[in-house]
Amino acid sequence: MAEEQQQNQQNNEIEELKKKMEQCxxxxxxxxxxxxxxxxxxxxxxxxxxxxxxxxxxxxxEQILSEFIAVLDSLEMGLKMMKKDDMEQTGMNxxxxxxxxxxxxxxxxxxxxxxxxxxxxxxxxAVSEEESEKPVNTIIEEISAGYFLNGxxxxxxKIKIAKGQPNENLESKI
Amino acid sequence: xxxxxxIDLGTTNSAMAITEGGxxxxxxxxxxxxxxxxxxxxxxxxxRLVGLLAKRQxxxxxxxTIFSVKRxxxxxxxxxxVQKDKKWLSYDIRKSTAGGVEVKMGDKWQTPEExxxxxxxxxxxxxxxxxxxxxxEAVITVPAYFDDSQRQATKNAGEIAGFKxxxxxxxxxxxxxxxxxxxxxxxxxxxxxxxxxxxxxxxLEVGDDTVEVKATGGDTHxxxxxxxKRIIEYLVSExxxxxxxxxSGDSLAIQRLKESAERAKHELSTTMETEINLPYITxxxxxxxxxxxxxxxxxxxxxxxxxxxxxxELVKEAVTEAPPKGAGLKISDINEIVLVGGQTRMPAIQEAxxxxxxxxxxKGINPDEVVADGAAVQAGILQxxxxxxxxxxVTPLTLxxxxxxxxxxxxxxxxTTVPTAKTQVFSTAADNQTSVEIHIGxxxxxxxxxxxxxxxxxxxxxxxSPRGVPQVEVTFDIxxxxxxxxxxxxxxxxxxxxxxxxxxxxxxxxxxEKLKNEAAQHATEDTEKRELxxxxxxxxxxVYLAEKSIKDxxxxxxxxxxxxxxxxxxxxxxxKDGNDKEAIKKVVDxxxxxxxKIGEGMYNKKDDNQRTDDAQPSNN
Numbered sequence: 001m002a003e004e005q006q007q008n009q010q011n012n013e014i015e016e017l018k019k020k021m022e023q024c025x026x027x028x029x030x031x032x033x034x035x036x037x038x039x040x041x042x043x044x045x046x047x048x049x050x051x052x053x054x055x056x057x058x059x060x061x062e063q064i065l066s067e068f069i070a071v072l073d074s075l076e077m078g079l080k081m082m083k084k085d086d087m088e089q090t091g092m093n094x095x096x097x098x099x100x101x102x103x104x105x106x107x108x109x110x111x112x113x114x115x116x117x118x119x120x121x122x123x124x125x126a127v128s129e130e131e132s133e134k135p136v137n138t139i140i141e142e143i144s145a146g147y148f149l150n151g152x153x154x155x156x157x158k159i160k161i162a163k164g165q166p167n168e169n170l171e172s173k174i
Numbered sequence: 175x176x177x178x179x180x181i182d183l184g185t186t187n188s189a190m191a192i193t194e195g196g197x198x199x200x201x202x203x204x205x206x207x208x209x210x211x212x213x214x215x216x217x218x219x220x221x222r223l224v225g226l227l228a229k230r231q232x233x234x235x236x237x238x239t240i241f242s243v244k245r246x247x248x249x250x251x252x253x254x255x256v257q258k259d260k261k262w263l264s265y266d267i268r269k270s271t272a273g274g275v276e277v278k279m280g281d282k283w284q285t286p287e288e289x290x291x292x293x294x295x296x297x298x299x300x301x302x303x304x305x306x307x308x309x310x311e312a313v314i315t316v317p318a319y320f321d322d323s324q325r326q327a328t329k330n331a332g333e334i335a336g337f338k339x340x341x342x343x344x345x346x347x348x349x350x351x352x353x354x355x356x357x358x359x360x361x362x363x364x365x366x367x368x369x370x371x372x373x374x375x376x377x378l379e380v381g382d383d384t385v386e387v388k389a390t391g392g393d394t395h396x397x398x399x400x401x402x403k404r405i406i407e408y409l410v411s412e413x414x415x416x417x418x419x420x421x422s423g424d425s426l427a428i429q430r431l432k433e434s435a436e437r438a439k440h441e442l443s444t445t446m447e448t449e450i451n452l453p454y455i456t457x458x459x460x461x462x463x464x465x466x467x468x469x470x471x472x473x474x475x476x477x478x479x480x481x482x483x484x485x486x487e488l489v490k491e492a493v494t495e496a497p498p499k500g501a502g503l504k505i506s507d508i509n510e511i512v513l514v515g516g517q518t519r520m521p522a523i524q525e526a527x528x529x530x531x532x533x534x535x536x537k538g539i540n541p542d543e544v545v546a547d548g549a550a551v552q553a554g555i556l557q558x559x560x561x562x563x564x565x566x567x568v569t570p571l572t573l574x575x576x577x578x579x580x581x582x583x584x585x586x587x588x589x590t591t592v593p594t595a596k597t598q599v600f601s602t603a604a605d606n607q608t609s610v611e612i613h614i615g616x617x618x619x620x621x622x623x624x625x626x627x628x629x630x631x632x633x634x635x636x637x638x639s640p641r642g643v644p645q646v647e648v649t650f651d652i653x654x655x656x657x658x659x660x661x662x663x664x665x666x667x668x669x670x671x672x673x674x675x676x677x678x679x680x681x682x683x684x685x686x687e688k689l690k691n692e693a694a695q696h697a698t699e700d701t702e703k704r705e706l707x708x709x710x711x712x713x714x715x716x717v718y719l720a721e722k723s724i725k726d727x728x729x730x731x732x733x734x735x736x737x738x739x740x741x742x743x744x745x746x747x748x749x750k751d752g753n754d755k756e757a758i759k760k761v762v763d764x765x766x767x768x769x770x771k772i773g774e775g776m777y778n779k780k781d782d783n784q785r786t787d788d789a790q791p792s793n794n
Contacts, residue, residue, distance in 0.1 A: 002740060045195065074454060078453060081457070081462045121216075121217065124230065127429055128233065130425075153205070158429070
């Protein structure tokens with residue numbers, strides 16, 4: 001009888017210890033998981049931060065350049081209004097070229113647009129359309145220049161496109 | 175486990191975020207923008223475009239450019255809202271066989287769910303590209319007033335896009351979650367959401383683990399865009415009356431004016447006056463015309479006064495009217511106010527809200543991103559990230575060690591997250607110094623006497639050596655419970671000493687505030703004191719160095735230089751214990767300049783020798 005009681009007591013103790021161990025293992029796993037997550041988060045954060053810094057250096061001038069191109073627009077408009085073959089206009093054109101060269105060194109590049117090309121919303125914005133003999137959806141005129149900054153569209157080129165029904169060639173693309 | 179994406183699927187713009195390290199983080203789309211225009215189109219060349227690209231061709235392709243589809247999702251075609259919107263939407267809509275709405279895009283009729291799914295799919299693809307992993311699950315937000323059908327339709331849109339939608343979350347609840355308000359039991363919160371095209375008010379009540387929407391209100395056709403329109407109208411009419419030219423029909427001029435008006439509106443949130451400057455806006459018979467006009471904050475506020483007043487009336491109604499129209503509460507019952515939407519950056523709106531409730535609204539998180547942030551917080555809770563986050567303490571005040579002249583040299587700066595450790599090597603201030611006192615203090619003042627002393631101990635047994643030679647490594651280590659262990663070890667003898675200080679982070683609030691305030695009050699005088707000590711220390715070092723250099727150089731320098739140096743050394747010694755910073759600096763600089771001559775003198779002598787050697791005849 002006493003032996004049985006002792007055995008029972010031992011069993012109980014073992015059960016209790018097992019429970020305790022399970023609890024400890026659970027807590028350990030939780031902690032280990034939390035620790036791993038924290039380490040992984042730190043590593044990921046570092047990676048992100050490096051990337052962010054790279055982007056920052058590449059695009060730190062974005063704000064000022066995007067505001068500056070509005071000044072370039074005005075300059076361009078002013079030039080258009082000036083008399084052709086005027087020495088003053090030549091001088092102003094040289095200044096404009098100087099500014100453009102400078103901005104180029106900071107990664108700013110004009111988006112090249114040619115009349116007759118098909119409108120591409122990736123780097124152009126169509127602000128108006130006009131009846132034309134040209135095929136539909138082709139560029140008629142550039143209204144204001146667009147710019148890339150280190151390959152990213154800083155401002156799309158604003159363009160006027162030809163109006164009409166989609167032509168058959170284009171439709172067959174899909 | 176892959177991340178769950180939190181998505182704010184907005185009427186005008188959408189945003190997405192994930193939870194990382196327990197914090198929500200906005201993900202940029204492929205174009206590098208933090209928000210994505212909620213626009214889908216089939217271009218004239220039959221390409222499907224989503225977001226900014228769709229927007230860029232909207233003007234020339236209005237029939238096939240679908241925007242504001244959120245206004246239609248999950249609604250019946252006969253719904254009065256749908257009938258109202260039908261009048262101004264530029265694309266065609268019709269009644270579906272089930273009585274719902276269908277939208278014509280290209281040559282196909284599609285449901286609003288399918289259109290929304292295209293936006294969600296773009297977000298999914300962009301997020302996957304950004305994170306470099308697949309994302310299958312999402313939390314999507316909807317306005318609090320959305321009924322079951324609208325919620326189900328939004329959920330369907332998510333599923334069509336390839337998401338398993340883990341939760342459809344109310345937008346105001348998301349905003350409250352972003353501010354961590356779900357923990358503030360029994361609080362009543364007003365969410366004032368002024369977006370680009372809609373104005374929503376929600377009254378929330380936080381219960382046990384739930385956030386209940388008590389009432390909603392607002393105006394589905396009032397938004398920031400109306401503010402922009404008002405500004406443009408004003409500018410056009412002012413220009414007409416001043417210059418006699420009507421530019422309202424000139425699309426290019428209006429386009430330029432629109433961009434400037436938006437910029438002016440943003441600028442006036444931080445400045446009192448701005449200038450709209452558009453050279454060559456148009457031309458007439460007399461030549462080119464320019465647009466140059468000042469816009470003050472007061473004028474802007476006057477222009478949109480009625481919109482703000484209307485919004486405040488609608489808030490009052492939603493809070494005080496008896497249910498179901500309102501929450502049936504008193505204005506004073508409201509505990510917290512959250513501002514959402516870009517338009518709430520306007521100081522006049524913030525003022526009006528403050529005046530109504532008599533308290534400041536929460537506005538720390540970017541109002542364009544707060545809903546997506548909250549969706550990510552909910553996603554984090556669902557994936558277990560947020561729950562498991564340990565709350566880590568910070569050291570409220572700087573922990574320093576006293577160095578030469580009583581200066582408190584910071585070891586661990588205030589607001590550093592603990593646990594953390596920092597090690598720095600110090601040296602002795604005098605020749606043959608065999609012991610150092612480690613004096614540990616807490617506080618922001620630069621002089622140790624002004625800070626709170628935590629402990630001091632002595633490390634002795636340092637082998638006698640000239641000043642600056644011994645290397646004593648001091649380590650400050652704070653564990654997660656704020657217990658600071660400081661140890662000092664002499665690298666040569668290996669002797670070490672340490673001390674443990676309990677609960678450095680558990681200063682009471684008043685104590686911390688007091689120490690911080692003192693630091694702020696004495697900032698100028700403290701800096702001066704510190705600069706004086708620094709120059710005194712410099713004087714001490716340079717005298718020591720000069721004396722040593724003279725001894726080391728011996729006969730290699732001229733007697734004249736030696737005399738000069740000794741004279742300068744005496745000059746420094748005479749003033750170094752005084753309090754005239756400038757006087758000490760002057761003689762220290764002079765001594766320093768003379769000291770350089772030792773080197774020059776030695777080289778010159780060496781050069782002379784060299785020349786003598788070279789002059790010797792060669793045997794070759």
